[in-house]
Amino acid sequence: xxxxxxxxxxxxxxxxxxxxxxxxxxxxxxxxxxxxxxxxxxxxxxxxxxxxxxxxxxxxxxxxxxxxxxxxxxxxxxxxxxxxxxxxxxxxxxxxxxxxxxxxxxxxxxxxxxxxxxxxxxxxxxxxxxxxxxxxx
Numbered sequence: 724x725x726x727x728x729x730x731x732x733x734x735x736x737x738x739x740x741x742x743x744x745x746x747x748x749x750x751x752x753x754x755x756x757x758x759x760x761x762x763x764x765x766x767x768x769x770x771x772x773x774x775x776x777x778x779x780x781x782x783x784x785x786x787x788x789x790x791x792x793x794x795x796x797x798x799x800x801x802x803x804x805x806x807x808x809x810x811x812x813x814x815x816x817x818x819x820x821x822x823x824x825x826x827x828x829x830x831x832x833x834x835x836x837x838x839x840x841x842x843x844x845x846x847x848x849x850x851x852x853x854x855x856x857x858x859x860x
Contacts, residue, residue: 736801750812
């Protein structure tokens, strides 16, 4: 099994993704926000896909909203277990040090084991993201 609550085991690939505003965890529940953003993108009548979020990827010819969606999803892709397991989330031993972000956190991290339902939700969300990207590129 690739996932462990033991912070002595490297949580390989567990950087990035969206941190919650209050406790800094990164969990599968963020897939709901991905679906909300996809809904806005798919039904935005060409408006939302022109909004620049001034992110490093802004010049890559992919709408920034899709880049942000991929940022959230890529964390779970990188940490997927060899058996297909998608982690429940990523936790650190404490709140991040001041100024640290999800991609440069220095504290030990642990992947919280998932369950089949999370894998199904990830697969459905990833399929929807890939369709949006295919229709955009």
